[in-house]
Amino acid sequence: MESRDEPREIGKIVGSNDHSDYVVQVHAPGEVEITPAPADRAFGQFVEIAVDEDYRLIGVIYTTQLVNPAYGTLGPRLSTERELPVFSPDYLAETATLLGISIVGTAQTAGHGIIWNQRTPTLAGDLDAPVRRLAAADFLAFHRPTGQVQVAYFPRLLARPFPGLPDLLCAILDGLIAAFPNEAARLSVARQNIRWRAAIPAR
Amino acid sequence: MDRSKDNGTQSPVPVGTAKGPGETPQEFLLISPDREQRLKTGEFVYYADPRDPLNRPIFGRIAERRPARLYPDDFLADPSVPPQAVADLYGYEGDAELFELSVRVLGYFDEQLRAFVNPRISPRVGWPIFLASDAMVAKILNKRAIGSVGAVHVGSLLSRDLGAVPIVLSGRDFTSTHLAILASTGAGKSYLAAVMIEELMKPQNRACVLIIDPHAEYDTLKEMERHPAFVASDGYAPVVKVLRPADVHVRFSTLQVGDLRYLLDLSDRMDYVLSEAHRAVLSKSQREAGVADQWTPDDLIREAHAFAARKKDEDDGSDYRSSAGSLEWRVRQLMNRAQVLDDTRHLDLRTLFQPGQCTVLQLDEVDQREQQIVLAVLLRRLYQARQDTERQRARRNSELYLPYPAFVLLEEAHHFAPGGEGTNRVASAEILKTILAEGRKFGVGVGLISQRPGKLDQDVLSQCMTQILLRIVNPIDQSNVAAAVEGASRDVLDELPALSKGQAVIVGASVNAPALVAVRERHTPHGGQDQDAPQRWVDYNNPARQAERERETAPDARPALENPLFLPERPSAIPKKDLSFEDFFGPDPER
Numbered sequence: 001m002e003s004r005d006e007p008r009e010i011g012k013i014v015g016s017n018d019h020s021d022y023v024v025q026v027h028a029p030g031e032v033e034i035t036p037a038p039a040d041r042a043f044g045q046f047v048e049i050a051v052d053e054d055y056r057l058i059g060v061i062y063t064t065q066l067v068n069p070a071y072g073t074l075g076p077r078l079s080t081e082r083e084l085p086v087f088s089p090d091y092l093a094e095t096a097t098l099l100g101i102s103i104v105g106t107a108q109t110a111g112h113g114i115i116w117n118q119r120t121p122t123l124a125g126d127l128d129a130p131v132r133r134l135a136a137a138d139f140l141a142f143h144r145p146t147g148q149v150q151v152a153y154f155p156r157l158l159a160r161p162f163p164g165l166p167d168l169l170c171a172i173l174d175g176l177i178a179a180f181p182n183e184a185a186r187l188s189v190a191r192q193n194i195r196w197r198a199a200i201p202a203r
Numbered sequence: 204m205d206r207s208k209d210n211g212t213q214s215p216v217p218v219g220t221a222k223g224p225g226e227t228p229q230e231f232l233l234i235s236p237d238r239e240q241r242l243k244t245g246e247f248v249y250y251a252d253p254r255d256p257l258n259r260p261i262f263g264r265i266a267e268r269r270p271a272r273l274y275p276d277d278f279l280a281d282p283s284v285p286p287q288a289v290a291d292l293y294g295y296e297g298d299a300e301l302f303e304l305s306v307r308v309l310g311y312f313d314e315q316l317r318a319f320v321n322p323r324i325s326p327r328v329g330w331p332i333f334l335a336s337d338a339m340v341a342k343i344l345n346k347r348a349i350g351s352v353g354a355v356h357v358g359s360l361l362s363r364d365l366g367a368v369p370i371v372l373s374g375r376d377f378t379s380t381h382l383a384i385l386a387s388t389g390a391g392k393s394y395l396a397a398v399m400i401e402e403l404m405k406p407q408n409r410a411c412v413l414i415i416d417p418h419a420e421y422d423t424l425k426e427m428e429r430h431p432a433f434v435a436s437d438g439y440a441p442v443v444k445v446l447r448p449a450d451v452h453v454r455f456s457t458l459q460v461g462d463l464r465y466l467l468d469l470s471d472r473m474d475y476v477l478s479e480a481h482r483a484v485l486s487k488s489q490r491e492a493g494v495a496d497q498w499t500p501d502d503l504i505r506e507a508h509a510f511a512a513r514k515k516d517e518d519d520g521s522d523y524r525s526s527a528g529s530l531e532w533r534v535r536q537l538m539n540r541a542q543v544l545d546d547t548r549h550l551d552l553r554t555l556f557q558p559g560q561c562t563v564l565q566l567d568e569v570d571q572r573e574q575q576i577v578l579a580v581l582l583r584r585l586y587q588a589r590q591d592t593e594r595q596r597a598r599r600n601s602e603l604y605l606p607y608p609a610f611v612l613l614e615e616a617h618h619f620a621p622g623g624e625g626t627n628r629v630a631s632a633e634i635l636k637t638i639l640a641e642g643r644k645f646g647v648g649v650g651l652i653s654q655r656p657g658k659l660d661q662d663v664l665s666q667c668m669t670q671i672l673l674r675i676v677n678p679i680d681q682s683n684v685a686a687a688v689e690g691a692s693r694d695v696l697d698e699l700p701a702l703s704k705g706q707a708v709i710v711g712a713s714v715n716a717p718a719l720v721a722v723r724e725r726h727t728p729h730g731g732q733d734q735d736a737p738q739r740w741v742d743y744n745n746p747a748r749q750a751e752r753e754r755e756t757a758p759d760a761r762p763a764l765e766n767p768l769f770l771p772e773r774p775s776a777i778p779k780k781d782l783s784f785e786d787f788f789g790p791d792p793e794r
Contacts, residue, residue: 118294148291149292150291150292150293150294151292151293151294152293152294152295153294154293155293185281185283185284185288186281186284186288186289186291186292187292188281189277189278189280189281189284189289190289190292190293192280192281193277193278193280196277
């Protein structure tokens with residue numbers, strides 16, 4: 001078994017847009033022992049979702065959405081903001097931080113090792129399944145599924161572009177370049193191409 | 204494993220898949236990853252039609268290679284990072300590049316016809332396409348096996364390993380339906396021509412060859428006489444006769460009126476006198492000697508004066524005496540200045556043409572007009588002899604009895620049959636055209652070599668049924684070749700500028716399909732090499748050589764007779780440019 005630092009739970013699955021695009025609600029204060037810090041759910045953070053004992057989905061946070069039902073409700077309140085937890089505790093829970101997570105691969109325990117795979121997973125996560133921050137060592141292991149650095153999920157991400165995608169991909173590549181200096185040359189070619197396409201769109 | 208080397212015992216592996224019909228009915232397209240980069244243009248592939256009960260392979264020649272799928276340009280951003288490494292990064296495994304190849308169908312090879320028969324329908328989508336093995340290609344391309352009668356082994360197929368597929372021309376075809384070797388300077392024309400002569404002189408062929416050699420570069424063929432490759436167990440060894448300009452004689456009486464006009468540059472009145480005088484000497488010779496060419500320049504001059512005197516006596520108002528005088532002056536000047544013209548001597552056909560003999564006629568110091576006359580007279584006599592012999596008009600002891608075919612190789616052919624308006628003014632053009640059109644019936648074959656196909660007469664060129672093209676860069680020459688060479692398709696012509704020295708495209712009657720050839724090495728040394736001027740300059744300034752020169756030129760070392768003031772006049776070299784009348788004869792008294 002590969003050594004991993006303790007993964008911190010940052011939220012739970014509350015919905016999905018498709019087979020590999022999940023909506024995760026970040027744990028609010030009081031829901032778990034250690035409330036996730038903003039850095040734990042940062043843009044580009046890799047996460048894991050356990051499907052069963054041996055099978056984990058590997059995803060990456062690509063967006064954050066703040067949900068506040070009180071937004072726009074400007075009428076008078078019977079209680080002050082400070083008294084709210086006492087008189088209507090359920091109201092507080094209606095605000096939430098949601099994360100968009102794109103599933104980029106899987107980790108499957110096989111014997112004493114883990115098979116990392118960057119293809120679309122066959123299994124899907126369940127509602128309420130806990131979402132944990134992926135340990136740094138697993139991030140690196142995931143990106144070397146065959147011993148060489150690979151980002152085979154990039155084309156899938158690129159197929160559904162959004163404004164922040166180039167930054168997301170470059171952030172991933174920067175992390176890999178720092179971790180694997182021997183592979184820096186070809187990673188830089190990929191990074192350069194992504195930057196070029198983002199900065200100089202085809203006309 | 205190199206499948207091109209399979210001998211048919213292992214089932215071949217397809218190299219591509221048929222995609223569909225091409226742009227023309229004779230073409231189809233195939234798609235291939237071509238990992239080993241063997242599907243070069245000019246390469247031979249085949250497929251089999253499952254409906255054919257004989258399962259005959261249908262051959263085609265790759266005409267064009269286009270990329271069908273390539274790495275994105277982005278992947279090539281860093282020269283130190285191969286695009287495959289970037290593709291690996293994205294998890295891509297497998298063939299990256301795919302090529303679409305356009306194949307010109309030759310057809311299946313009919314053993315009886317010894318020719319390709321086109322099935323006239325392209326393969327169905329998905330049919331596997333195979334690379335033809337070396338043995339297959341050799342069998343379908345060559346009309347002859349190495350060493351058989353008529354075999355002219357010129358080299359090997361360029362797209363295969365050197366020597367893997369020998370290319371053997373059919374000597375029977377190009378020695379009867381003529382040959383053209385066309386290329387830019389320095390592409391290896393004379394080298395290839397010498398290779399072909401070597402093959403013709405090998406024991407299996409024992410040919411009768413004459414080489415017109417204006418640059419004196421074929422004399423090294425003399426070494427064939429001693430080289431073991433040419434000696435047969437029955438005692439045969441080729442004879443190579445090298446005739447220097449001093450040995451070349453054209454008897455004045457073998458010149459026709461047209462030749463004389465060409466050499467003499469006459470006014471209309473002189474032309475008239477010449478025609479009449481010529482007719483008179485011919486009939487007189489025929490009457491007195493039984494043949495028409497037993498006369499001398501003096502006889503012609505006498506007849507010219509006699510004609511002029513007769514006209515004067517007839518008193519019809521015309522006086523041709525001054526024209527006869529001018530004609531005499533021109534004829535005498537011609538006899539004084541011309542190197543090859545002779546009152547009585549001339550080259551005996553039977554001395555020049557013998558089976559197993561290669562005669563090299565070196566004309567390097569002969570004026571171009573005289574070269575044309577030499578060729579015109581020789582070819583006329585050769586053609587006449589072959590006609591008379593074939594039609595059984597020539598007696599065995601006659602000079603015009605030549606009971607075997609002959610092949611004449613002509614260097615710098617554009618001088619002897621230039622294109623455009625000049626063609627009719629050159630003495631040798633007419634007989635060359637006649638032989639190219641009719642020579643095959645009488646066994647007179649001509650091989651034309653030219654570095655300026657654009658300057659060669661197009662009718663002459665198009666009569667050569669075997670064409671060997673080496674590197675041609677000049678676009679005008681390329682388009683002339685395209686117009687004149689029937690068997691050369693666009694894809695073959697596209698190869699011409701890209702050929703290296705010693706590589707040739709062979710099309711036409713002597714091969715079954717166009718072939719790109721690496722010319723084999725000569726057995727004899729090559730004589731047509733360029734001068735290494737810088738090296739010779741360095742050698743000249745070498746201190747030892749300088750000292751040697753000083754010793755040779757020291758006044759006291761020279762015999763008195765060799766004092767430069769009294770040096771005997773050296774024979775002046777004849778200028779190579781086209782001579783004007785005045786250059787040739789001095790000031791004209793009539794002008």
